[in-house]
Amino acid sequence: GAGVSQSPSNKVTEKGKDVELRCDPISGHTALYWYRQSLGQGLEFLIYFQGNSAPDKSGLPSDRFSAERTGGSVSTLTIQRTQQEDSAVYLCASSHQRGPYNEQFFGPGTRLTVL
Amino acid sequence: DAKTTQPPSMDCAEGRAANLPCNHSTISGNEYVYWYRQIHSQGPQYIIHGLKNNETNEMASLIITEDRKSSTLILPHATLRDTAVYYCIVRVGGGATNKLIFGTGTLLAVQP
Numbered sequence: 522g523a524g525v526s527q528s529p530s531n532k533v534t535e536k537g538k539d540v541e542l543r544c545d546p547i548s549g550h551t552a553l554y555w556y557r558q559s560l561g562q563g564l565e566f567l568i569y570f571q572g573n574s575a576p577d578k579s580g581l582p583s584d585r586f587s588a589e590r591t592g593g594s595v596s597t598l599t600i601q602r603t604q605q606e607d608s609a610v611y612l613c614a615s616s617h618q619r620g621p622y623n624e625q626f627f628g629p630g631t632r633l634t635v636l
Numbered sequence: 637d638a639k640t641t642q643p644p645s646m647d648c649a650e651g652r653a654a655n656l657p658c659n660h661s662t663i664s665g666n667e668y669v670y671w672y673r674q675i676h677s678q679g680p681q682y683i684i685h686g687l688k689n690n691e692t693n694e695m696a697s698l699i700i701t702e703d704r705k706s707s708t709l710i711l712p713h714a715t716l717r718d719t720a721v722y723y724c725i726v727r728v729g730g731g732a733t734n735k736l737i738f739g740t741g742t743l744l745a746v747q748p
Binding site for chain 1: 672678679680681682685723734735736737738739740741
């Protein structure tokens with residue numbers, strides 16, 4: 522079946538502009554995650570949505586970052602007033618939520634370049 | 637911070653078993669050990685997970701020591717396509733959040 526999809530695959534923007542990144546999770550997955558990976562670095566957790574519960578925003582690096590998930594499905598990560606240090610690959614993942622088991626399925630990512 | 641320690645890189649000959657170690661000495665009793673890998677320019681891929689017992693699936697085997705302070709991921713017959721960064725992760729949180737804390741991982745290079 523279809524996996525996690527993300528759009529756009531690449532985004533180049535100028536410093537100070539706002540950007541929106543989209544994630545379509547696997548159908549039926551109630552949990553959705555955003556991570557980012559800077560060049561040569563490991564993955565950094567950003568935010569987590571689970572059903573109708575309040576999202577875990579503990580990984581968002583600043584108030585310029587926000588995310589929402591509409592209708593329990595599609596999610597949008599918004600970065601306002603982008604900075605060069607925001608350049609990274611932004612990865613989305615989704616999973617079922619059944620007890621402690623947590624296999625996350627990752628999308629291909631959006632490569633963001635801030636000039 | 638990641639709760640695991642892995643060697644930064646390893647080599648393995650094609651067709652041989654690849655044994656990737658991971659230390660997680662501060663693991664809690666209810667925390668699972670997960671392994672993911674990331675092939676260049678792709679998103680991470682789940683491999684296997686375990687709590688106490690050794691586990692095996694079609695991709696790999698996971699050996700967890702009795703004291704649970706370390707584990708080894710075994711790829712029984714490594715191929716060139718197994719070249720990737722392998723992440724050992726101890727799952728944090730319980731119920732309310734299931735975020736994965738990725739460390740720097742081990743770059744496995746399978747040599748022809």
